[in-house]
Amino acid sequence: xxxxxxxxxxxxxxLSVAPASIVKMQAEKLSxxxxxxxxxxEVTLPIHDRHITAIIGPSGCGxxxxxxxxxxxxxxxxxxxxxxxxxxxxxxxxxxGIDVVDVRRRIGMVFQRPNPxxxxxxxxxxxxxxxxxxxxxxxxxxxxEKSLRGAALWDEVRDKLHQSALALSxxxxxxxxxxxxxxxxxxxxxxxxxxxxxxxxxxxxxxxxMRELRNNYTIVIVTHNMQQAARVSxxxxxxxxxxxxxxxxxxxxxxxxxxTNPQDKRTEDYVTGxxx
Amino acid sequence: xxxxxxxxxxxxxxxxRKRSSRFQLLTQHGDVFWRGLIAVTAIFVLVLVLAIGxxxxxxxxxxREVFGLSFVLPTADASWNPVTDTYDAWxxxxxxxxxxxxxxxxxxxxxxxxxIFLSELCPMWLRTPANFVIxxxxxxxxxxxxxxxxxxxxxxxxxxxxxxxxxxxxFLPLFQGxxxxxxxxxxxxxxxxxxxxxxxxxxxxRDVLRAIPDSQREAALxxxxxxxxxxxxxxxxxxxxxxxxxxxxxxxxxxxxTMAVTMVIGNNTVExxxxxxxxxxxxxxxxxxxxxxxxxxMHSSALIELGLILFVITLLxxxxxxxxxxxxxxxxxxxxxx
Numbered sequence: 360x361x362x363x364x365x366x367x368x369x370x371x372x373x374l375s376v377a378p379a380s381i382v383k384m385q386a387e388k389l390s391x392x393x394x395x396x397x398x399x400x401e402v403t404l405p406i407h408d409r410h411i412t413a414i415i416g417p418s419g420c421g422x423x424x425x426x427x428x429x430x431x432x433x434x435x436x437x438x439x440x441x442x443x444x445x446x447x448x449x450x451x452x453x454x455x456g457i458d459v460v461d462v463r464r465r466i467g468m469v470f471q472r473p474n475p476x477x478x479x480x481x482x483x484x485x486x487x488x489x490x491x492x493x494x495x496x497x498x499x500x501x502x503x504e505k506s507l508r509g510a511a512l513w514d515e516v517r518d519k520l521h522q523s524a525l526a527l528s529x530x531x532x533x534x535x536x537x538x539x540x541x542x543x544x545x546x547x548x549x550x551x552x553x554x555x556x557x558x559x560x561x562x563x564x565x566x567x568x569m570r571e572l573r574n575n576y577t578i579v580i581v582t583h584n585m586q587q588a589a590r591v592s593x594x595x596x597x598x599x600x601x602x603x604x605x606x607x608x609x610x611x612x613x614x615x616x617x618x619t620n621p622q623d624k625r626t627e628d629y630v631t632g633x634x635x
Numbered sequence: 636x637x638x639x640x641x642x643x644x645x646x647x648x649x650x651x652r653k654r655s656s657r658f659q660l661l662t663q664h665g666d667v668f669w670r671g672l673i674a675v676t677a678i679f680v681l682v683l684v685l686a687i688g689x690x691x692x693x694x695x696x697x698x699r700e701v702f703g704l705s706f707v708l709p710t711a712d713a714s715w716n717p718v719t720d721t722y723d724a725w726x727x728x729x730x731x732x733x734x735x736x737x738x739x740x741x742x743x744x745x746x747x748x749x750x751i752f753l754s755e756l757c758p759m760w761l762r763t764p765a766n767f768v769i770x771x772x773x774x775x776x777x778x779x780x781x782x783x784x785x786x787x788x789x790x791x792x793x794x795x796x797x798x799x800x801x802x803x804x805x806f807l808p809l810f811q812g813x814x815x816x817x818x819x820x821x822x823x824x825x826x827x828x829x830x831x832x833x834x835x836x837x838x839x840x841r842d843v844l845r846a847i848p849d850s851q852r853e854a855a856l857x858x859x860x861x862x863x864x865x866x867x868x869x870x871x872x873x874x875x876x877x878x879x880x881x882x883x884x885x886x887x888x889x890x891x892x893t894m895a896v897t898m899v900i901g902n903n904t905v906e907x908x909x910x911x912x913x914x915x916x917x918x919x920x921x922x923x924x925x926x927x928x929x930x931x932x933m934h935s936s937a938l939i940e941l942g943l944i945l946f947v948i949t950l951l952x953x954x955x956x957x958x959x960x961x962x963x964x965x966x967x968x969x970x971x972x973x
Contacts, residue, residue, distance in 0.1 A: 432853065437759050464859030474850035477873050486868070487858045536854070543858055 383408040383577045384429065384466075384547060389443035390605075391421070391428050393436070398424045400605040401443065404596055406547070411569060411578045413588035413614065416598035417629065421606025422581040423471075425598070426549050429579065430466040431459050447547070464491075467545035471552045473532035475524035475539070480516055483524045483535060487543040502542055510538035511568050530561025537568065541576075548572065550580040554587065566591050585630055589618050597626045688946060695940035697933055698722065706937075707944060715904035715921075717929070722937040724944060726906055730915040731945070734821055734896065735889035737911065738828035743882050745829070746836035747871075753837070754844035755866055766841075773834035781898030784827050789818030789899060797822055797912050811910040819901035821915040827895050832885035839884060843877030844870055876963045883956035890949055893919040918945040 384406035391399040399421045406412050406429075414422045424433075431452065433439040445452045452462050475483050484503045485493075493499060503520065507513040512534045516527070524535055533553060540548055550569075554562040569578060569591050582588050588595055595617040597610040610623045621627045628634055661667050698706065706724050713723040753765055797814030800822070804810040814820050847870055855865040871878070901914020902924055916924075918941045929935045 430857065432857070435852070435856065460859050460861055463857055468853070468857035470850060470853060470857075472850060474848070474854045476851065476854065476869055486855075490858065490860055490864060490868075539854075539858065 380410060381408040382406065383448065384579075385444075385446045385449075386425075386429075387444040387446075389425070389428060389441065389445055391424050391433060392440045392442070394438045397603070397605040399428070400601065400607045402598075402606075402608045404608055404611055406577060406579055407594060408577050409573060409575070410593040411573050411580060411591055412594045412596065413592035414579065414581045414596045414598060415583075415585060415588050415629070416606070417600070417634070418583070419604075419606075420598040420600045422598055423551050424606065426551050426579060426581045427468075429547070429549055430463050430468055432463075432468070434459055464543050465545055466547045466549060467540035467543065468549045469533070469537050469540055469551065469553050472556050473529060473536050475527075475532050475535055477523065477525055479521045480524045480527070480535065481520040483539050484542050487539065491543065506538040506542045509541055509572070510534045511564065511571070512538055528561070530557050530564060533557060533561065533565060534568065537565070537572075541572075545576070547577045547579065550578065552581055552583060555583060562587070585618075585632075589614060597621075597623070597629065599625055688943075691939055691943040691946060695936050695943050697936035698940045699936075701933065702937075706940065711907060713905045713907055717925075717931060717934045720931055720933040722933075723905075724918070724937075724941055726904060727916050727918045727921050727941060728944060728948075729909065730821060730824075730900070730906075731890060731917040731919070731948070733909065733911070734824040734828060734900070734915075734917060735886055737825040738832060738889045739882060739886050741825070742829045742832045742836060742885060746833050746881075746885070747840055747878060749833070749837045750840035750844060751866055753841045755862070755870070769834050769837050769841075772830075773838065777831065777892065777895040778898070780827060780831060781895035784823065784895060784899045788827070789823050793818040793820070793823045793826060793899075796826075801912055808909055809911055811908060812912045814912040815901065815914060817901075819899055819914050820912050821900060822911045823899040823901075824896045824915070824917070825911065827899050828889045828892055831892060831895065832888050835888055836881045836885040839881035840874075840878050843874040843881065846877075847873055876960045879956070879960050879963060883953070883960075886952065886956075887949060890952070891919055891945065893923045896920045897923050918942075918948075 382405045386402055386404045386406075388401040388403055389399065390397060390401055402425055404412075404425075414425060416422055427433055428441050428445065429452075431441075433441060441453055447462075447465065451457065452466075476486065478486070481503055484506055485499045488499060488502050493502070504513060507516065512531060515531060516535075519526075524532065527535060533556075537548075537550075537553070554565050557565065566587065569580070572578060573593075580588075580592065592614045595612065595614040596608050597617060598606050599609050601607050610617065610621060610626045612622075617626060618630050621630065702722065706722065707728060709725050709729075710723055713726045714721045715723065715726075749769070753762065753769070757765055794814060794816070797812070797818065797820065800810045801812035801814065805812060814822065851869055851873065852865055855869040856862075860868070896917055897920035900916060900920055902916050902920060903914040904916045904921055906913050906915045922938050922941055926935070926938050929938055
């Protein structure tokens with residue numbers, strides 16, 4: 360089992376991709392505005408089911424802004440507005456009659472910095488299920504264990520479930536946040552530079568975890584780290600800032616193609632480290 | 636020093652080190668001076684508190700010797716009589732505690748709701764004016780509030796509310812009437828105090844809520860929480876000890892508030908019934924009302940002892956609050972790493 364795991368890890372994820380897969384989410388001409396300022400211009404991007412899609416690009420090109428549009432986190436910001444079309448399983452996510460709370464339950468999010476609640480580990484994980492009316496202790500116990508095992512954290516915290524989550528290390532906190540996102544059984548998990556505040560060892564653990572999760576979840580990850588995109592993702596979207604400071608997507612393809620044979624000169628320059 | 640190149644810098648430093656004496660080492664950076672200055676100011680606070688405690692203790696000696704413990708113990712036929720020089724503090728202690736506690740019970744939920752609105756729900760354009768109004772309310776001098784109370788608030792609000800309470804809950808000792816026609820009563824003091832402490836608790840609670848990093852709100856919302864669930868299950872628990880501190884500060888203000896209370900409470904220093912609808916008096920209001928006219932040494936001494944009692948109550952309350960905040964903090968770590 361261990362051997363097999365090790366063997367799997369040596370194969371770059373990009374090579375194991377089946378090119379034809381179902382599109383889970385689809386953005387069409389998606390633009391995000393902050394007041395009069397257009398932060399993202401007409402991004403068209405498919406997110407494939409049970410695959411990892413990486414969004415890369417230099418700082419300020421709107422990667423995070425695009426990601427946050429996917430689960431409507433911009434709704435919180437006064438005078439931010441989204442134009443264009445975004446669908447999940449073919450159904451629109453923006454528009455009248457769409458319940459934003461339901462959108463966010465189906466599309467979970469992990470943030471740049473670990474943000475556990477100042478509660479115990481157990482209560483962090485039980486928070487989501489409790490929102491949806493799960494109150495039986497046995498069920499919650501099961502869910503907590505399952506999500507911790509899913510995030511490869513169970514062995515490290517099984518004896519201190521009722522201690523504060525803030526006592527964990529940064530990497531453990533981030534895996535706890537991933538576990539917490541999984542407790543409400545989302546279909547898509549958005550990760551906004553989930554390793555940028557972590558050390559290399561913790562980063563590797565999170566990447567391993569992402570590969571595991573890929574079997575059951577659709578994952579979109581924003582990353583500054585091109586090696587990370589190459590290591591974990593199946594598809595890659597390359598974004599750039601236009602002269603008018605709006606971010607646009609310049610290329611989308613299989614990760615393998617983006618890193619070995621990009622169509623756009625700017626993508627090539629970026630992934631080979633000539634700028635950015 | 637002009638040619639401060641890399642090469643001769645270490646040499647210069649070494650020369651300097653040789654020259655400086657022990658005394659120079661201690662003083663050259665000013666640390667010792669500043670530490671001393673700051674220590675002195677901190678000690679000064681301690682000295683002030685001790686001095687106030689000691690002088691009230693000393694100057695109340697006469698009253699303490701004559702009346703002893705019976706001064707503060709509950710009694711049915713309390714007296715406060717400068718002619719016969721007999722005094723009991725119990726009705727005043729009860730009046731102080733009852734008015735403050737009821738004011739807090741009303742003001743705390745009210746203020747927390749306002750704070751939630753200001754911090755979480757208020758649209759941008761309303762935020763500044765709303766905060767300004769809260770700060771204005773805190774800035775109204777209490778004597779002005781007292782005057783407004785006598786001429787407007789008592790006849791138009793307190794009297795009708797008093798009648799209503801008497802008619803509906805009059806069977807309880809707490810709401811036994813009748814309320815005086817002027818409205819001067821403990822109820823009036825409670826409501827005026829409520830108005831006075833709402834801005835304090837609101838402003839502090841708002842700041843505590845605003846201090847919670849947005850990442851906490853995002854975490855809750857990304858799990859599919861509604862705004863309401865985010866507020867009550869994440870933000871309020873995370874700021875519990877801070878809110879508690881705000882409420883205690885409000886209680887402290889209510890206990891010591893003098894002018895507005897004196898103007899509306901009716902100043903009945905011997906009212907023994909616990910009813911809110913009857914005129915009463917507090918420790919602070921009695922001191923303010925009588926100290927200027929106290930002629931006999933015993934009268935002055937008794938009033939100073941009231942001050943001592945108020946001082947002790949406030950001190951005990953603050954200690955109890957510290958303990959409670961500590962308990963809450965132990966249960967819920969408040970420091971949410973950003």
